[in-house]
Amino acid sequence: MKTIFLAPTRNGVGLTSTALGLARALERQGLRVAFLKPIAQTHERAVDDSVHFARTVAHLNTPDPIPLHVAEEKLSHDGEEDLMEGVIAVSKQAAGEGVDVLVVEGLALTERNPYATALNASLSRNLEADTVLVSSLAQSGPGELVDELEIAAQHYRRSDGSGLVGYVLNFAPQHLDFSGLMAELRTRSPLLAGGELPLLGLVSLSPELKAVRTQDIARYLDAEVINEGELGERRVLTTVITARTVPNMANLFTSGALVVTPGDREDVVMAASLSHMSGTPLAGLLYTSGSLPEPSIERLCRAALTSTLPVLRVPTNSFETATLLSRMDSRVPHDDTARMDRMLDFIADRLDIVPLGARLRRPTSEAERRMPPSAFRYELIQKARAANKRIVLPEGDEPRTVKAAIRCTEKGIARCVLLAKPERVKQVAEGQGLSLPDGLEILDPDEIRSSYVAPMVELRRSKGLTEPQALAQLEDTVVIGTMMLALGEVDGLVSGAIHTTANTVRPALQLIKTAPGASLVSSIFFMLMPEQVLVYGDAAINPNPNAEELADIAIQSADSARAFGLPVRVAMISYSTGESGSGEDVDKVKEATRLVRERRPDIVVDGPLQYDAASVLSVGRQKAPDSPVAGRATVFIFPDLNTGNTTYKAVQRSAGVVAVGPMLQGLRKPVNDLSRGALVDDIVYTVALTAIQATQVEEQTQ
Incomplete structure (x- = not known):
C-alpha cells in the first residue's frame, strides 16, 4: 500500500x-x-x-x-x-x-x-x-x-x-x-x-462551485423565513443590493440572483416578482431592516411571493446585511452533499495523476519500506501483545521499573513479574500516584529463593557449585530471575535500571548459555532516527572483537534487524573508507566484511566505511560510488565497544534520538540489559522487544 x-x-x-x-x-x-x-x-x-x-x-x-x-x-x-x-x-x-x-x-x-x-x-x-x-x-x-x-x-x-x-x-x-x-x-x-x-x-x-444555497444564507443570517419555496434547492450565484432604480438594475435580475432590498422598495419587490413569474429562477428575495412590503403590494405580488421563490427577512439594514454576506464562510455545509460531490468531480477532472502512476503501481517488492520510529514502536507493541509473554523484572521495587510494569500490564504488552516485597512495590506505586493492576504479578524473593538452589547447583555442577554458594548467589534478584528463565517459568528477563551490564549478562552466560550456533553474545540498539530506525552493534558487550567475532556480530545484527521488519544493509564502520586507509584496525574490518560475505551471501554488506560515507547519500556517492551500502546503511557495525558506545550515546543525546536497547543477541533465551539512565518508555519498549524475542526463540526451536 x-x-x-x-x-x-x-x-x-x-x-x-x-x-x-x-x-x-x-x-x-x-x-x-x-x-x-x-x-x-x-x-x-x-x-x-x-x-x-x-x-x-x-x-x-x-x-x-x-x-x-x-x-x-x-x-x-x-x-x-x-x-x-x-x-x-x-x-x-x-x-x-x-x-x-x-x-x-x-x-x-x-x-x-x-x-x-x-x-x-x-x-x-x-x-x-x-x-x-x-x-x-x-x-x-x-x-x-x-x-x-x-x-x-x-x-x-x-x-x-x-x-x-x-x-x-x-x-x-x-x-x-x-x-x-x-x-x-x-x-x-x-x-x-x-x-x-x-x-x-x-x-x-468556478462560481458554480462557490454557490451556496438560499437555505445557507438563511441559517447564516438567522433570517426569518417568510416563504420557504425552494429554499434548499436554489443557489446564490450573485447578490443584488438595490441601491438604484429598477430600470438601471433590471438586467441584474438573473438566474441565481439573491435580491437584497428593504421591504418598502415596492418597485424592487414587484420587479423581482415579475422576473420570477416570467421564469427567471431567482435565488430569493431578502427583506432588510425588518421591513415588509405594504399589504397592497403583497396582494399584488402574492402569486410570486407564495410560490417557489424563497422570501426572507432580517433586522439589519442593506449595508450591514451586505457586509455580513461578504464575510460568510465559504466552507461547504455538511448537509450540502450535492455541492461537494460536484466539487470533487470538478477537481478530479483537472488532476493529472500520471506522474503518480508509476510510483503507485510499482510492485511492493521493488519498493523498500523505510520504517519510521512511530511505525516501529507501534508494530513493536502490537507484536508484543500478540506474543503474550511472561517477562521477569528483577529490579521489582525500582520506581521506573514499577511504573513500566504497570503500563505494560494495562496495555497488555506482557505479563510482567516483579521480584520484590509486595508491600514495597505498593508503596512505590502509591508514591507515584499509581495503583497496581490486577494482572501485575509480584513475587517476594525471600519466599521463592530456596526453590532455585537445587536446580542451580545442577546447572552449575560442572563448575563445582555448592548449595551454600548457590544460596549466596541467589541473594541477587537478577540471579533468581535468570533461574526462572532457565527453568522455563518465564519467557524473558529485563534488568539494568540499577545494575551494571555485567550484573545482568554474567548470570545469563552462566545459566542460560549461548544459542545453538552462536559463538558469542552481542548487543544492538534500535536508534529511532527522525526518518527511519537504524541498528547499532555492538555498543554494550564486546570490548575489542577480532575479525571473526566482528563478522558474527554483523550477522547477528543483520538477522535481528530483519526479524523486526527493518531493511538490511550492513556497514562495517571504520575510520577510513574502502582502500583509503591501512593498518591493523582497518584490516580487521576488511577481514570481517569478507567473512560476512563468505558466510552469508544473502546479507548486503560493505566495509570499511566511515560513518558519514555509510549514512549520508551524497558523501557515500562521492567516497564509495560503487557500494550497495554507502549512504543507505541501516545496520552499523562498529569496530569496538569504545567506538560503538561513544557513537550511540553521542547520537542519542546530541540529536535527541530515542535508543531502544541494548537488545542482547546470541543467548538461548532472551535477556536484555537497560541503561541505568533508562526512562520509563525505554523499559516498556525493552520489555516488548524481549517478548518478541521469546516468540522468535520458540519458532527457531520448533
Whole structure:
C-alpha cells in the first residue's frame, strides 16, 4: 500500500476538497482508495468536515481523527512520539484490507495552529508517505508562490532527496496565461525547473462551485423565513443590493440572483416578482431592516411571493446585511452533499495523476519500506501483545521499573513479574500516584529463593557449585530471575535500571548459555532516527572483537534487524573508507566484511566505511560510488565497544534520538540489559522487544 500526504503551503488553499478530489481521481484509475484525516482540524465536537464528506460523498470508511485537544496536550508535554503511535494506529484502521492507496489530509494552516507545518511534516514522515503540496494562486504572484513551494519542500523532502511527488495549484483565474506562468515559475525555482516537483493539477475558480444555497444564507443570517419555496434547492450565484432604480438594475435580475432590498422598495419587490413569474429562477428575495412590503403590494405580488421563490427577512439594514454576506464562510455545509460531490468531480477532472502512476503501481517488492520510529514502536507493541509473554523484572521495587510494569500490564504488552516485597512495590506505586493492576504479578524473593538452589547447583555442577554458594548467589534478584528463565517459568528477563551490564549478562552466560550456533553474545540498539530506525552493534558487550567475532556480530545484527521488519544493509564502520586507509584496525574490518560475505551471501554488506560515507547519500556517492551500502546503511557495525558506545550515546543525546536497547543477541533465551539512565518508555519498549524475542526463540526451536 502507498500513502499520499496532502500538505498545505499556507491557509485557505482548498485542502479538504483537493484531498478528496485526489481520492476520486485515483479511484477512477481502478485503485482501491482509503482516506484519513489523522488529527481533527478544530476543537468542535462535530464530525470533522473531511471525515464527514469522505463518508457521505466519497463513501469511504474513514475512522474518526484524533481529537485536536488530545494532540495539542501531547505536543505541549513532549509527547509527540506517543501522538505518532496513535496516528499509526488510526492509519492501520483506515487502510484495512486490500487498499492500494491511502490518501491522508494534513492540518490546514491557521493563525491558531503555528505548530501545524512541523506537525504535518512529522505526520508525513511517520506515515512513510509521499507528499503532495497544495497551494493557491489567490492573492499570490509567481514570486510568492515559488517561495511557498520552496520553503514547504524543505519540510517534506527526506534526507535522500525523496518524499515529494508533486503540487496542486487551486483558485487559478479563469483566463490565466498558463504557459507564461509555468515559464516564470521554472525560471524562479530550481525545484520546479528540475522536475523534482511536477504540477499535478491547476484548478480554476468556478462560481458554480462557490454557490451556496438560499437555505445557507438563511441559517447564516438567522433570517426569518417568510416563504420557504425552494429554499434548499436554489443557489446564490450573485447578490443584488438595490441601491438604484429598477430600470438601471433590471438586467441584474438573473438566474441565481439573491435580491437584497428593504421591504418598502415596492418597485424592487414587484420587479423581482415579475422576473420570477416570467421564469427567471431567482435565488430569493431578502427583506432588510425588518421591513415588509405594504399589504397592497403583497396582494399584488402574492402569486410570486407564495410560490417557489424563497422570501426572507432580517433586522439589519442593506449595508450591514451586505457586509455580513461578504464575510460568510465559504466552507461547504455538511448537509450540502450535492455541492461537494460536484466539487470533487470538478477537481478530479483537472488532476493529472500520471506522474503518480508509476510510483503507485510499482510492485511492493521493488519498493523498500523505510520504517519510521512511530511505525516501529507501534508494530513493536502490537507484536508484543500478540506474543503474550511472561517477562521477569528483577529490579521489582525500582520506581521506573514499577511504573513500566504497570503500563505494560494495562496495555497488555506482557505479563510482567516483579521480584520484590509486595508491600514495597505498593508503596512505590502509591508514591507515584499509581495503583497496581490486577494482572501485575509480584513475587517476594525471600519466599521463592530456596526453590532455585537445587536446580542451580545442577546447572552449575560442572563448575563445582555448592548449595551454600548457590544460596549466596541467589541473594541477587537478577540471579533468581535468570533461574526462572532457565527453568522455563518465564519467557524473558529485563534488568539494568540499577545494575551494571555485567550484573545482568554474567548470570545469563552462566545459566542460560549461548544459542545453538552462536559463538558469542552481542548487543544492538534500535536508534529511532527522525526518518527511519537504524541498528547499532555492538555498543554494550564486546570490548575489542577480532575479525571473526566482528563478522558474527554483523550477522547477528543483520538477522535481528530483519526479524523486526527493518531493511538490511550492513556497514562495517571504520575510520577510513574502502582502500583509503591501512593498518591493523582497518584490516580487521576488511577481514570481517569478507567473512560476512563468505558466510552469508544473502546479507548486503560493505566495509570499511566511515560513518558519514555509510549514512549520508551524497558523501557515500562521492567516497564509495560503487557500494550497495554507502549512504543507505541501516545496520552499523562498529569496530569496538569504545567506538560503538561513544557513537550511540553521542547520537542519542546530541540529536535527541530515542535508543531502544541494548537488545542482547546470541543467548538461548532472551535477556536484555537497560541503561541505568533508562526512562520509563525505554523499559516498556525493552520489555516488548524481549517478548518478541521469546516468540522468535520458540519458532527457531520448533
